[in-house]
Amino acid sequence: MPLELLRTTPPKERADAARNRAAVLEAAARLFAEHGVEAVTMDQVAAAAGVGKGTLFRRFGDKSGLGSALLDAREQTLQEAILHGPPPLGPGAPPDERLAAFLNAYFDYLLGHLALVRMSETATPGARYRIGAYRFWHRHMAILLATTPDPDHAAHALLAPLAADHVAALLPELGEQRMRTGLLRLAHSALREPRPESRR
Structure with a gap:
């Protein structure tokens, strides 16, 4: 799509x-x-x-629905930048630069609204994956990861450490910069993952 x-x-x-x-x-x-x-x-x-x-x-x-509505405008701003903004977040830059720009921008957005995102993602089991914005982030990343062995899986794997509950739990221990650096390292590794040899 x-x-x-x-x-x-x-x-x-x-x-x-x-x-x-x-x-x-x-x-x-x-x-x-x-x-x-x-x-x-x-x-x-x-x-x-x-x-x-x-x-x-x-x-x-409920309150989680209210939180999701509050986040919509912020998400729309980021989505607009991805679709039509200047590179590297927007079109025109190589995939690795766009991926790093997106991860940095999303991490900034998450840190700015952590409690709200956490509430909307954990309201019910699996709520995070039913949110329309998650499908947008996932599709964007899968496109940028098109050269990897399994772009859809790689996109989910890179979005996993951006779950608000995960970030909220680890932020006091690891700190913002360490978490950001680790996330970019994961993205770098994913882009350079060799294709697995077929099983005999």
Whole structure:
């Protein structure tokens, strides 16, 4: 499937629904920043946004759904840079440079929104892999890893250490720079992986 078709796009909605959505997302972003994601309740978000609790739950389902909606705009910005931005993140650079640029950009995005991404990825078992943005990141990386023996597997393998739960657990012990360097080393190794000999 073409990468452009996998990008995250905002839903079409009526003007009043769009205003309510904007108010909710603004209130949630402010409350999460002030008090932390874990400490904020859906009731508090509804009150701060001036909408009914039922409206909030119907629109977003739960707090993880609200978190995912908040992340959409950030993901769209990164997706736009990948599709149409300047190289090396955007088109026009060799695959190894684009892969390194993507991993650095995604790691920066993850560190900037770690609690929200972690909540959206762990809301239910396997939630991370059902998020539309994950399919976009995976497809982009598989294209860049086209010369490897199994591009789809290599892309999943390189996305695995970028799981928010994994990063949150290891960040205090390893630190940002060590984790970033290790991730780029893995990508370098994946691009130079020899094709396995066929079994006799």
